[in-house]
Amino acid sequence: MESGGKEHRMEWTMAPSGMAEAAGAVVAGLLAGGHEAYFVGGCLRDELLGRPVHDIDITTSALPQEVMDLFPRCVPTGLAHGTITVLEAGHSLEVTTYRTESGYADHRRPEHVVFVRDVREDLRRRDFTINAICCGLDGKRIDPFGGQRDLKLRMIRCVGEAEERFDEDALRMLRCVRFASVLDFAVAKNTWRGLLRQRDKLAHIAVERVRAEVERIVLGPHPQRGLGLLLRSGLLPRGKAPFPWTGRELAAAAARTAGLGHLQDARLRWALLLHALGSSAAAADELLRAWTFPGATRAGVVAVLRVREAWDAALSSAAPEVSGAGELLRRRWIAAVLAHGTSAAEGWLTLLEAAGATAAPVPGAATPAAAAVPDAATSGAAPAPNAAAPVTTSQLRSWAAAMPLRTLGELAVTGHEVTAVLDKRPGPWLGVLLHRLLQAVAAGDLANDPQSLLQAAQRMDRDE
Numbered sequence: 001m002e003s004g005g006k007e008h009r010m011e012w013t014m015a016p017s018g019m020a021e022a023a024g025a026v027v028a029g030l031l032a033g034g035h036e037a038y039f040v041g042g043c044l045r046d047e048l049l050g051r052p053v054h055d056i057d058i059t060t061s062a063l064p065q066e067v068m069d070l071f072p073r074c075v076p077t078g079l080a081h082g083t084i085t086v087l088e089a090g091h092s093l094e095v096t097t098y099r100t101e102s103g104y105a106d107h108r109r110p111e112h113v114v115f116v117r118d119v120r121e122d123l124r125r126r127d128f129t130i131n132a133i134c135c136g137l138d139g140k141r142i143d144p145f146g147g148q149r150d151l152k153l154r155m156i157r158c159v160g161e162a163e164e165r166f167d168e169d170a171l172r173m174l175r176c177v178r179f180a181s182v183l184d185f186a187v188a189k190n191t192w193r194g195l196l197r198q199r200d201k202l203a204h205i206a207v208e209r210v211r212a213e214v215e216r217i218v219l220g221p222h223p224q225r226g227l228g229l230l231l232r233s234g235l236l237p238r239g240k241a242p243f244p245w246t247g248r249e250l251a252a253a254a255a256r257t258a259g260l261g262h263l264q265d266a267r268l269r270w271a272l273l274l275h276a277l278g279s280s281a282a283a284a285d286e287l288l289r290a291w292t293f294p295g296a297t298r299a300g301v302v303a304v305l306r307v308r309e310a311w312d313a314a315l316s317s318a319a320p321e322v323s324g325a326g327e328l329l330r331r332r333w334i335a336a337v338l339a340h341g342t343s344a345a346e347g348w349l350t351l352l353e354a355a356g357a358t359a360a361p362v363p364g365a366a367t368p369a370a371a372a373v374p375d376a377a378t379s380g381a382a383p384a385p386n387a388a389a390p391v392t393t394s395q396l397r398s399w400a401a402a403m404p405l406r407t408l409g410e411l412a413v414t415g416h417e418v419t420a421v422l423d424k425r426p427g428p429w430l431g432v433l434l435h436r437l438l439q440a441v442a443a444g445d446l447a448n449d450p451q452s453l454l455q456a457a458q459r460m461d462r463d464e
């Protein structure tokens with residue numbers, strides 16, 4: 001489709017390269033076909049805010065069939081709701097016919113969609129004023145509900161009656177909290193009141209969709225603000241999603257997670273949150289599964305919490321007054337790194353530092369002398385273990401950095417060589433023995449050469 005957009009005045013500065021041109025070409029094609037067409041929704045909100053634009057949506061007076069006739073390269077992604085995805089210059093652009101909606105029996109999707117001819121009717125059905133602005137190729141905006149004013153005021157406000165908007169689609173309540181959190185906007189009084197009245201209806205929304213919104217809040221730039229709003233909204237405990245905490249527990253956790261926004265790694269944000277909520281690794285695993293998290297994210301979060309549990313157990317077994325407690329802690333830390341991996345161990349230290357930045361109590365830190373305290377200072381060689389001083393995160397990092405190896409594959413002997421020298425058939429004993437060798441080498445007790453390892457294997461087997 002020809003761009004035909006020489007007089008094109010809508011300037012996109014925040015859209016990925018090529019997307020604005022492709023969207024412009026689609027709008028121009030619709031206009032050339034005798035229809036109305038505008039850029040609409042989140043793309044304009046983000047462009048006006050100077051935030052990255054991810055998709056450019058188009059709204060048009062053309063009926064779905066008319067859109068398909070004009071653009072042969074298209075996919076009828078939501079035909080019943082009037083949405084056609086047009087493929088243009090390598091970009092997918094959603095083109096939706098002006099429509100109104102009614103009869104939201106399940107508080108999720110409209111039962112009836114009526115195609116209309118006036119773009120203002122289409123804007124009226126949208127959730128928030130800041131999402132109900134459209135703009136033509138010529139750069140002229142249509143903004144019947146004061147969306148640009150609300151962008152300036154930094155305000156989330158429903159289009160029309162908030163209660164109605166939330167009743168139509170209960171997910172909009174979480175979108176409201178998400179936009180307020182991510183954009184750091186306030187929520188207009190009437191909108192908030194409507195949300196509080198409708199909050200029970202979130203129970204109608206599928207857990208995946210709830211999770212996706214909560215995820216955007218937790219992983220966004222102002223997670224603390226989002227959590228505070230979630231708490232005040234009372235949305236989550238009423239939702240269908242498994243959410244085992246009381247408001248009081250959530251409030252306590254929110255107070256302990258001020259470092260959340262500083263964590264870059266998504267896995268660590270969830271781990272810190274679950275840590276602050278006092279969730280065990282096993283409970284977190286179950287919860288993240290119920291929340292339909294992808295397996296890799298779940299495993300990453302759980303591994304970090306398992307390091308915490310290993311470290312808690314180490315602290316409670318190594319009372320500072322016991323002689324050699326520092327050395328015991330060093331060995332237990334090394335065992336935790338071996339068992340759960342360097343990345344999870346490093347994640348736990350980063351998390352401790354984020355929690356420590358807010359003076360969060362560290363579970364397991366029963367004896368102040370033996371608590372792991374955040375200490376961002378880098379240090380070179382591992383200092384001599386000293387139980388009389390608190391174990392700092394830099395100390396734990398040094399202990400880990402001094403490990404000569406981390407995996408069984410790095411041992412200078414194979415299982416086959418061990419079974420040969422012991423003249424035994426392989427069995428579960430072999431894994432146990434190899435791990436003991438690994439731990440001994442990692443802790444610096446044993447050299448990683450075949451002779452030392454095979455002698456140690458014979459000793460361990462004898463002492464069995």
Ligand SMILES: Nc1ccn([C@@H]2O[C@H](COP(=O)(O)OP(=O)(O)OP(=O)(O)O)[C@@H](O)[C@H]2O)c(=O)n1
Pocket residue numbers: 040041042043057125126127128131132169171172175
């Ligand atoms: N529950 C919803 C979801 C969307 N919309 C409307 O559809 C547009 C596009 O929705 P979507 O792509 O889901 O969200 P965006 O607003 O573009 O923002 P984001 O991508 O950040 O979710 C929104 O701007 C809004 O006008 C709505 O009214 N109600």
